[in-house]
Amino acid sequence: MANIKLVDVCKKFGAKETLSNIALEIHDGEMLALLGPSGSGKTTLLKIVAGLEQPTSGRVFFNEVDYTDAPAQKRKAIIVFQDYGLFPHMTVGQNVAFGLRARGEERQQILTKVKNILQLVQLSGRESSLPAELSGGEKQRVALARACVVEPGVLLLDEPFSNLDTSLRLGMREFVAALQKKLKFTCVLVTHDKEEAFMMSERVAVILDNRLEQVAPPEIIYRKPATKKVADFMGDANYVPGKVISGKFVCELGVMPVNEPDTDAALGMFQGDQISLGRAGTGFSGTVTARKFAGKLTYYTVAMGPHLSFKVTSVTSDFLVGETVSVAVAPSGVNVYPLAEESP
Amino acid sequence: MTKGGRLSALIFYSFLAASVAPLLSLLVLTVTAAWPYPRLSPSVLSWRYIATVFAPNRQTAEALGNSVLIAVLTTLLTLLIAVPAAKALGLYRFRGRATVKLLALMPLMVPSITVTMGMHFSMIRLGLTGSILGVVIIHTVFTLPYAIRVLTNVFELLGERHEVQAKMLGASQLMVLRNVTIPLIMPGLLSAATMSFIVSFTQYITTFLIGGGRILTIPLLFVPHLQSGEIQVAAVYSWLFIMTTLGALAITQGAVKKFYKSTYLLQP
């Protein structure tokens, strides 16, 4: 096990900045998700941790020891690549044994470890298959086994489930979680999938436009996005302009207590599920302009006058397009950002 | 990696020196009249050899023109045949594919004199001997295996999906070829073309037998000097030869690069 500390890590490829001033601490034994859209620099950060890329500036610590200039072989971090990176010319057994052989372990020991880990990933008996003969899930498990067998302090998973079917994906997520509990390694999971990040990790680090925007447990990330950017990335944010006056956010939808300094130009954010709809009558009212039924949830668009409309997520599917509904917001559900952020 | 990088650089640059340095000493030979043992530099220099080669009645210009023309035509003909052939070999499974693939490599295996003599008779019958076209055809026989090999690999790697996609988007055959297939296979096309150009440019016996002496090329002029030990004259021709090849390759690459605005490295 190991903890990792990144201090002001920057990475430039030529003039192009890929990572800017990343400061992040990953705790011992933690499962941390690096969440961000494609191209936000997540994979580069992973490679810097693993020592496959050198940061342009900044330091990387493993257990408080500076490893910035240490070669990849010396680090305790192993990446499971998105496309698995299985060696096509080696059998499953040879692939799994590779890291152990690199560490110069004894043959007998290697055989035992390979056998045990393959049992753990439920691939016993497939030792002599070639990667080409495996299914996607099996390849993934070989890749995991190959990484885990060397008992890494840190396991770095790069979009590990993106190449799998939906059904397989859920199973593998649980599998990895169980594996982590059992083998107790620090785990960094790179993903662009919010749901995956929330479900699997204890903390989520959100990277947007090459910057680390927020690091927090999943619920905080979702409920209290630190910046408007993060809120946008979360997807169903609704904005209402307003003011903060002595600890209260004042806007068209009412007055809500917030923990912010006073300002004349504030933007209130409500998530779609923090807004509840009801039969017309009480409180504010609006008109349903669109409705998408998606099973457990129904997505509505509700117009509240000419300039304002809300995206609302609701468990009820009762309201129809054109219907006038009452709109209420949970007072605790508001987040306030400075309005200036609007214009980048 | 930096230590490995330095070692790589050391190895690479010593190899590079071994490739280039002998050619520089060849340059010295072009003006060397006398160089008695054990001197490390020539004792008598002379421009005579260069003057001889470039004297107006030595047919050097004619031979150079022919060499370039034949190499260009050979390259075009080679690509014209190799692209569809390689595509067929690379993409489609058909009976006897392995055999065809093998046959395509044959001219590399059979001593060139055997192939040429075999073709000589048919060429005479067809009246192709002594013509540029005949020489181009016989050169193509020897350039095709390289081109087909390179391009087959390229098509095998690329697969058919891009062309199918383009066709589904409503592109005409010509548009698919111009805008999809050719740009995609460009690196392979370039190395096949380079290879063809060089192979054609260096042909000697084949040009002789099929060209029948009507078609003079640079190798035809310099090989006799080489055989009779006039290595200075041969060295002058060699340099002319090397510079022309490099020039032609640079022009081709430049033109292609400009056309497709991409950055393919020269890869013969």
Added chain:
Amino acid sequence: MRYYREVLGETSFFISLLYTVYVALVATVVSNLLGIVGAFAMLGLKRESKWPKFFYQLPLVVPHLVVVILVFHLFSQTGLFSRLAWRLRLVAEANDFPLLVFDPGAVGVILVYLYKQIPFVSMIVFGTLGSISKSFAEVAYNLGASRAMLISQVFLPLLRPTILSVFLMTFTFSFGAFEVPFLLGSPAWNMLPVKAYVYYTNVDLTYRAQAMVVNVMITVISIGLVVAYSHAAHLRQRMGNGGDI
């Protein structure tokens, strides 16, 4: 058929055959080894080194016959290396310098092939290496492999089909080429293509049949090699589907 019996019946034919195999094999093995080393060296170079890479390929545009001059100029007993050796007092006169051209060991012939083939091998191998190198190198380094292990366990096995095909191409060329051994070989030791040529140019035209027999033998051996190659290529196809990266 009579000519086949005549030619194949001579012991000199088999001596020639063995000798040809020796020369072609040494030239091919050494050029492939060094060519592969060169390809790996190119891999370690910075991306910007485009011009050096371009010049590295220069021997590809130099005809074999010109290389013959180069080798003679450098390695003959009065060549530049002999002069250097004299300067360094390693030899007292030209005749002391080891015989490297026209020699029974065919060093001169082999040197010509090395000059031509090392860059050729490098370029072809580098082509494949370039497409597989980065991702697999990352995987291997990440798993703790040393550079040596990466090369021996990952790159070389993956390069095997390419190397095999280059090996065959270079071998068949050195095996069947006529000009170089004719100009730089020992008069006493004829490689098969030279033997065919000697038969072919004999005043007595009946020797032409013998020339054809020798040529046919060269062809048969070469084709045998290609068949072996296409079997190897088959093997590659089985493995080819496994390439996930």
Added chain:
Amino acid sequence: MKRVFLGISLLMIVVLSAACARPTATVASDNFADALQAARGKTVTFYGWGGSSAVNSWFDDIVAPSLLAEYGVTLRRVPMNIDQILNKLTAEKQAGDVKGDIDVIWINGENFYTAKQQGLLYGPFADRVENFTRLIDPAASDTKYDFGVAIGGMSAPLGRAQLVFMADSARLATFPASAEELLALARANPGRFTYPAPPDFTGSAFVRNIIYEIVGFDAINNVAADKDAIYDIIKPALDFLNELEPYLWEAGRTYPPDVASLDRMFAEGQILWAMSYTPLQAAQLIAKNEVPATTQTFVFAEGNIGNTHYVAIPFNSPNKDAALALIHHLTSVAMQTAKLDVNNWGDLPVLDINRLSAEERSVLQGVDIGRGVLPIDELLRRRLPEVHARKVAIIEELWRERVLLR
């Protein structure tokens, strides 16, 4: 794909039918004056070895301009080795192609024998060439025989070559005047002598010269062209060469593959002698600074082999009139004189000195043959004939088996 190939082949046929509108083979005019008239405005192609800048320069700088000026015929010289020329002609003959590319070839010895045997030559034509009948001695042995092969007017002499040796008088005090002296000298200077390995033309002549020295010309000339018989006759000579071998360069384990290598070894001081079939070569090399000015030419006291090189007309020459004009011009006093000049070629003339006018004679004899060479009359005095072409190949084979591979 089939259609593509079909298209390509169609295209080829079209282009090619346009490309092969060629002149048909002609028959030369009977009357020489008519031939010269018919040749006017034509192009004559000359095919021959192109490895010597001096020879090329004689053709390109002297023959071609004067041919055009005097006869209105344009000369096109193609450098091609005789074995390839014969290959080409053989293939054309077998294919029944009468339209050739070659009007005049440069030929002698075994190649002339082959060409004559195979019917690759047009003729007899020599008698129709004015300069041949006027200036060349019909009774001379090299007018009648080329390497023992009867010529019968199928070729006309162009020049005379002779095997000569060269050595630097500053480095070698005495020159060997016989095979035995050569052996003694080699013994005294081990590793300093060698000769090109037959079938190199010059090396082959040297071996025959040694045979003449040891067993005499008549013995080898009179024996049948049969391998065993020849071996019996020349065995003492082969023994001699084997005796010489350990004192040669590299102790005779290998030989220079051609005379060019031998020349280079001599020029760089590696060995003490060189040899040449161009008797005036030493003068050229000295003039070009390629060998020391103290280089001298010599031959054995009993003489050295000489031979004559000829020009002939292929059976399918497209322009036989122009061919006759060229041959006429090549055998003119002016051209033969220019050819003798070491600054051009340095090749011995074939003209019969007695048939020349006093003026022509003085022009020819006034040519400066340069330094380090033997006078022409001495060369002619020490000139030995060639054996039959078929024996040459057998001797080369025997040398290889009994000396080289022993």
